[in-house]
Amino acid sequence: MQLTSVVAAALLARHAAAQNMLRFACSQLVVDRVDPIVNPGMQYTPHLHQIVGGNSFNITMDPDNHDLTASTCTSCSFKEDKSNYWTAVMFFQHKNGSYKRVPQVGNGGPQGQLVNKGGLDVYYIPSGKVTAFKKGFRMIAGSAANTDPKKVSASNICHRCWKSTDDNQFTGGAPCTGSDTVDIPADTSCKMIRQTLIFPTCWDGKNLDSPDHQSHVAYSSGSGATGGGNCPATHPVKLPQIMYEVMWNISTFLDKSTWAAKPFVYSMNIGGAAAHGDYVFGWEGDTLQKAMDNRCNLNNDCTAAGIHKQQPDVYNACTKKQQAPETVDGWLQALPMGEMARRA
Numbered sequence: 001m002q003l004t005s006v007v008a009a010a011l012l013a014r015h016a017a018a019q020n021m022l023r024f025a026c027s028q029l030v031v032d033r034v035d036p037i038v039n040p041g042m043q044y045t046p047h048l049h050q051i052v053g054g055n056s057f058n059i060t061m062d063p064d065n066h067d068l069t070a071s072t073c074t075s076c077s078f079k080e081d082k083s084n085y086w087t088a089v090m091f092f093q094h095k096n097g098s099y100k101r102v103p104q105v106g107n108g109g110p111q112g113q114l115v116n117k118g119g120l121d122v123y124y125i126p127s128g129k130v131t132a133f134k135k136g137f138r139m140i141a142g143s144a145a146n147t148d149p150k151k152v153s154a155s156n157i158c159h160r161c162w163k164s165t166d167d168n169q170f171t172g173g174a175p176c177t178g179s180d181t182v183d184i185p186a187d188t189s190c191k192m193i194r195q196t197l198i199f200p201t202c203w204d205g206k207n208l209d210s211p212d213h214q215s216h217v218a219y220s221s222g223s224g225a226t227g228g229g230n231c232p233a234t235h236p237v238k239l240p241q242i243m244y245e246v247m248w249n250i251s252t253f254l255d256k257s258t259w260a261a262k263p264f265v266y267s268m269n270i271g272g273a274a275a276h277g278d279y280v281f282g283w284e285g286d287t288l289q290k291a292m293d294n295r296c297n298l299n300n301d302c303t304a305a306g307i308h309k310q311q312p313d314v315y316n317a318c319t320k321k322q323q324a325p326e327t328v329d330g331w332l333q334a335l336p337m338g339e340m341a342r343r344a
């Protein structure tokens with residue numbers, strides 16, 4: 001790691017505002033068994049997701065003609081951001097075989113509270129001159145089928161044990177450093193688990209997507225949440241670094257006598273090795289490019305880019321009905337995979 005990256009990482013840990021970046025909350029649009037990137041057109045996809053962002057999100061999202069900016073609202077803080085962001089959801093597994101979805105909260109961290117109802121926090125971290133995503137761009141970080149933690153770089157996708165139930169209590173150093181793990185911690189001293197997903201920052205400059213939704217992008221030589229280092233010759237275009245933070249509040253599941261062998265799993269019924277995030281770009285016009293060029297910061301209004309922050313009651317109110325209707329909350333007989341979910 002170069003000295004500048006070390007410094008940037010340390011600054012990010014202690015005082016993220018020192019390196020300008022967008023950082024904002026997104027509340028839950030819907031929790032639904034759909035995935036327009038991997039299974040376009042399919043209802044009741046193999047596993048459940050939580051989705052945030054623009055409400056034009058639907059099961060097809062044809063890259064050639066779906067206009068995300070036609071959304072009438074977004075569950076994310078910036079009014080001009082109609083992108084969609086999604087991840088698997090975490091479940092607690094009781095030793096009696098039933099499952100319950102783990103609630104999510106905002107992540108205040110060192111910069112004050114980011115209020116959201118479920119959902120996740122999104123970062124766009126520039127490093128040097130970056131090229132914003134183009135209309136139709138989409139990508140995936142991580143792999144929903146991977147069961148081997150050794151195949152995941154802990155500097156990109158990781159979990160942190162949070163010993164407080166207070167989302168404003170910052171814990172530890174830069175994301176995906178120190179004792180952060182690929183596996184989901186199973187430890188009764190953890191009150192919350194923070195999941196971090198860092199996306200590739202290098203693009204081939206041509207393809208808005210690829211058959212595996214990954215090979216048109218690549219990780220840079222840098223690691224962690226520093227905006228990324230040099231890009232390989234195959235993928236020379238530097239993108240803004242996207243990072244998701246998801247806070248899973250496990251504090252009601254800490255009675256170890258109720259735990260199954262694997263108490264916390266993602267909705268594929270696999271642990272942290274299968275953590276993944278999906279992204280479809282949908283900022284209006286060139287607002288994201290301008291926000292990066294002008295080093296717009298955190299979730300503040302930024303007139304140079306024409307982006308406006310909404311109040312939490314506004315973006316929290318942006319929701320969507322499930323397109324694959326089923327019960328996803330409360331005690332379930334099994335994970336919602338295959339058949340429709342049933343209550344325990």
Ligand SMILES: *[C@@H]1O[C@H](CO)[C@@H](O)[C@H](O)[C@H]1NC(C)=O
Nearest residue numbers: 056058059060061065066067
């Ligand atoms: C998804 O939205 C597009 C508009 O962008 C629409 O044409 C299509 O019919 C919608 N698909 C579903 C399944 O609702």
Ligand SMILES: *[C@@H]1O[C@H](CO)[C@@H](O)[C@H](O)[C@H]1NC(C)=O
Nearest residue numbers: 105106165166167249251252
């Ligand atoms: C986490 O859940 C516990 C138990 O329900 C609750 O007391 C606490 O306020 C929650 N934390 C946050 C930040 O919502």
Ligand SMILES: *[C@@H]1O[C@H](CO)[C@@H](O)[C@H](O)[C@H]1NC(C)=O
Nearest residue numbers: 094095096097098331333344
């Ligand atoms: C498992 O335990 C939970 C919590 O006590 C309960 O609600 C659920 O019905 C139980 N499931 C079975 C199959 O007994």
